[in-house]
Amino acid sequence: MTVNILFAAKPDSWAAYETPLKTALRDAGVFADLRTDFAPDEVDYIVYAPNSTVQDFTPYTRCKAVLNLWAGVENVVGNTTLTQPLARMVDHGLTQGMMEWVTGHVLRHHLGMDAHIHGLKGRWDKHVPPLAEDRAVTILGLGALGSACATALAGLGFDVTGWSRSPRDLAGVRCLHGDAGLAQALSSAQILVLLLPLTGATENLLDAANLARLPRGAVILNPGRGALIDDDALLAALDSGQVGHATLDVFRVEPLPADHPFWAHPSVTVTPHIASETRPASASRVIAENVRRGEAGAPFVHLVDRKLGY
Structure with missing residues (x-):
C-alpha cells in the first residue's frame, strides 16, 4: 500500500529534500508517494516547516502525524487546528x-x-x-x-x-x-x-x-x-x-x-543563525523512521508534549 506524504515547506526546501527523503523512505521499506500538491483528504503524513503555507490542519482528516523539519516547534505547537501527533526534529x-x-x-x-x-x-x-x-x-x-x-x-x-x-x-x-x-x-x-x-x-x-x-x-x-x-x-x-x-x-x-x-x-x-541547521540527509532518515513506525503501528519518536510546548 502506498503512503501519501505531503511536503509542506518553502519551495526552495523541496529541491534540497526531495531526493534524500525519497531515498530514506525507500531504505526504510516505506512505499511512498511524496509530493507538494496532494488534496488534503488524501494525505497520510505531513513533512512540515512552520513557515509553510499550511496553517490550517482541519482538512487533513486522515493525516496520522505532522513531522516537523525544525527542532523548534514554538511557531506551530499552539495551532489549535493541529490535532494530529506532532513530532519535532531530533537528528544527528x-x-x-x-x-x-x-x-x-x-x-x-x-x-x-x-x-x-x-x-x-x-x-x-x-x-x-x-x-x-x-x-x-x-x-x-x-x-x-x-x-x-x-x-x-x-x-x-x-x-x-x-x-x-x-x-x-x-x-x-x-x-x-x-x-x-x-x-x-x-x-x-x-x-x-x-x-x-x-x-x-x-x-x-x-x-x-x-x-x-x-x-x-x-x-x-x-x-x-x-x-x-x-x-x-x-x-x-x-x-x-x-x-x-x-x-x-x-x-x-x-x-x-x-x-x-x-x-x-x-x-x-x-553569528547569523548558523549554530545548527537541519541537514537534509540525516533529517530525512528521522522522518522516514517515524513514517515506518506509524505504518507498523509502533509509537512515534520525538513527539511534542503540547502542555510543555516542546
Whole structure:
C-alpha cells in the first residue's frame, strides 16, 4: 500500500529534500508517494516547516502525524487546528552541528582568543588562561542538544553544570533543576550557554534579575532562541560589565535588523543563525523512521508534549 506524504515547506526546501527523503523512505521499506500538491483528504503524513503555507490542519482528516523539519516547534505547537501527533526534529546533524558551535565558542572565550585574533597592537600581554577544570560552564537546557554539548564539554575537562525544568542525570555533569536549581546554576556560570526551548515559561528567562545572579564578567552564548533573553537587560548588563561578552546566534527578529544595537556593541559577537541547521540527509532518515513506525503501528519518536510546548 502506498503512503501519501505531503511536503509542506518553502519551495526552495523541496529541491534540497526531495531526493534524500525519497531515498530514506525507500531504505526504510516505506512505499511512498511524496509530493507538494496532494488534496488534503488524501494525505497520510505531513513533512512540515512552520513557515509553510499550511496553517490550517482541519482538512487533513486522515493525516496520522505532522513531522516537523525544525527542532523548534514554538511557531506551530499552539495551532489549535493541529490535532494530529506532532513530532519535532531530533537528528544527528542538528546535534553534531550544535555541539561543534558551542564547543568552539566556549573554547574561544575560555582561552581568550579574541584578544590575539584582533591583535595585541605591540603589547606583550601574557595572560595564561586557567585549565578547563577550573572554568565553570553552565548549560540551561538538557534536551538532546544541551546534553550533547554538556557531555562534550565535560569530556574536555570543563566544570559543567546543567539545568533543566525536571530532574536529569548526565554522567560527568552536575545536574540541577527547578527554581532553586536555576539560581544556583547561574551563580557559578563563568560561561553560560542557553539551549532551552522557547515556551511561556522560558521567554525572557535571562532578565535583569537573572543576569545579576551571574558572576561579574560572565560570558553568554545563545544558540537556542532569541527570546530567551531580554535584549535591553542584556545591553545594560554589558554596558555595566556585569556581562563580559555575549555571542549570539539567534534573535527575536531574523535577519537581525541593521540598526539593532547588537551589531555595534563592542562586547557582542553576532553569528547569523548558523549554530545548527537541519541537514537534509540525516533529517530525512528521522522522518522516514517515524513514517515506518506509524505504518507498523509502533509509537512515534520525538513527539511534542503540547502542555510543555516542546
